[in-house]
Amino acid sequence: MERSYETYAKKILIFMNTHKQEVKKISDTANKIAVNQRFSDFGRKEAIDTLKSELANLNEQFSESIRGAVKQFCKEYSVSFAEDNADHSTEIANALKVIEMCGTGLTSELFRTTLEPLKGSYKALKIIHDVITIKHSKILNVDGISGYDPEITKIIYEYMGVNSEISAYMDRLKEIEEVADYPVLVNYEIVNTGYNGAYCFELREKTSYSVYATPDWMMEVGKQYEELALKYPLMFSNYIPTNEEIALDKIDT
Structure with missing residues (x-):
């Protein structure tokens, strides 16, 4: 068939x-x-x-x-990702402040605590993911400065419900979406x-x-x-x- x-x-x-x-x-x-x-x-x-x-x-x-x-x-x-459709603007703002204040010193424990109020919203978590990704790439372009702890990336993917398999799938689907x-x-x-x-x-x-x-x-x-x-x-x-x-x-x- x-x-x-x-x-x-x-x-x-x-x-x-x-x-x-x-x-x-x-x-x-x-x-x-x-x-x-x-x-x-x-x-x-x-x-x-x-x-x-x-x-x-x-x-x-x-x-x-x-x-x-x-x-x-x-x-x-x-x-299909988890989405509670709630207004998370305050929680997002708080998370971004924590990320900004801690810089590369952000610990996995604090990051988990920060993400916990957002765990029901993929959209909110995606915002945090994108910010972390951009900041990490900029940091790596500066000589002598290391980026975020690798555990930070694992945690954000964990909360988003994304692993390497799903991420690879989404990347390929995005390439098709961009053609449109x-x-x-x-x-x-x-x-x-x-x-x-x-x-x-x-x-x-x-x-x-x-x-x-x-x-x-x-x-x-x-x-x-x-x-x-x-x-x-x-x-x-x-x-x-x-x-x-x-x-x-x-x-x-």
Whole structure:
């Protein structure tokens, strides 16, 4: 049975291949215009400009299709963390003050005490994690100064419910999420490479490698999710239906 992540990966490949075929048609038309003697220079430029506009619209259209699929994939394969949805602004402020006052002298005992009021909120703990990470990286760039006790990192991950396996999974999923933020995901442009007034139009591709890698990343993340769901069912709790189950559900409704 085809898994949901396989369907998403195939969908991205289909979008990209279809886009490439449509782009090729525009390129072929451009080169027919280039050698058509019935066009004046003005008429040829006007026709090519129209094709360039069509190509830009095509880039945008398929970029949005891919973006939608990527966002939906990331939503389905997200990780569920504990979140009490309480207002922890005071506790966060207090924790940040302790971190600032103690610097690299922050002890594991004090850090645990500081995090205890936040243990029900992943979002609040993530703020503390990000601050510690930034401060630690800045400290390590100063000669002769060591960073935080390694135990501090272990503690924040412990409270967040994150270990190396889950962290690696989230990093890979984040790479896929970042693809959706690109202004244009599939990008071609028509360029005149002719010399001395001659016309010879070529396609120049500006699509990022990450977009091409996305289907493979989806397959990787999907398989990781299935494995991690067996170990951490509360965090990897989203049920991912098979393609056949989706189709049957549509028939039933």
